[in-house]
Amino acid sequence: MSTPPLRRSELATPATNERMFAKAAASDADLVFLDLEDAVAPALREEARGKAVRALNDFDWGTTTRAVRINSIHTEWAYGDIIEVVEGARENLDTLIVPKATAARDVWWVDVLLTQIEERIGLGKRIRLEVLIEDVAGVAHAEEIATASDRLDAVIFGAGDLSVSQGARVDTNFRPREPYPGDFWYYARMRVLTAARIAGIAAIDAPYPDFRDPEGYEQDARAAASLGFNGKWAIHPSQIETANRVFRPTDAEIERARRNLAAYRAAEADGLGATSVDGQLVDAAHVKLAEQVLGAAGPHVSRGK
Known part of the structure; x- marks a missing residue:
């Protein structure tokens, strides 16, 4: 089993916010993804593709893994996201992040479309994949999702949409509103982590929305690292240093x-x-x-x- 790539920190950057591109490219995040999904208003999602492509092509990303989160394959935007971003960025794109995966067929669909595009344009590299598990069906099918494609580098636990899918009563940091004995998300986290280990890929923990609470972010990160997670999302550059430090061995x-x-x-x-x-x-x-x-x-x- 090969060692998963370093994914201690994955920085989210809205693809519509051009002011953030330079800072994201110069950050110490192991991976930066330009978001075409939840961080972008539906009316702007097609326009955001071009901005993501220009950011990938125009900035020096150093050794940072360059990624784009597409829209769910169950939406009208997914196929256009993949075609326009891959054909526009070509070798300047490393990874696509697939949200809301519920079964292996979701990963298969992206894999097949990527293969067709790569062959047609003569791309000299294979685009890698990461997949978000953030739905009760995704949690139930975590193993088959994680093993669905040899393009996969990581599975990501997403507590936000899972809260909705599960009907959980949580606050804005996805923590239970009522006292709860232990880790509220332990079952889902362990399903995602176990699936990742079976597949020999990385497991990434959920974002922590309150970026003004560094102690809370670090507490979440340390709990995930103790379980065996390889890294955590950062929704603000201030969270990168904490993730890199916590998920690196002492x-x-x-x-x-x-x-x-x-x-x-x-x-x-x-x-x-x-x-x-x-x-x-x-x-x-x-x-x-x-x-x-x-x-x-x-x-x-x-x-x-």
């Missing part, structure tokens, strides 16, 4: 992973299947955990010998 975790790997390799060279570090067992399971930690730390982190 220096102590990285150092421990390196030591465990080095000790295990040395033991392995002596014909042993396990060893100890600081009085604690290190076996094959700990090696896998160490490799996962170092993978999450980024490609610049050495795994040692």
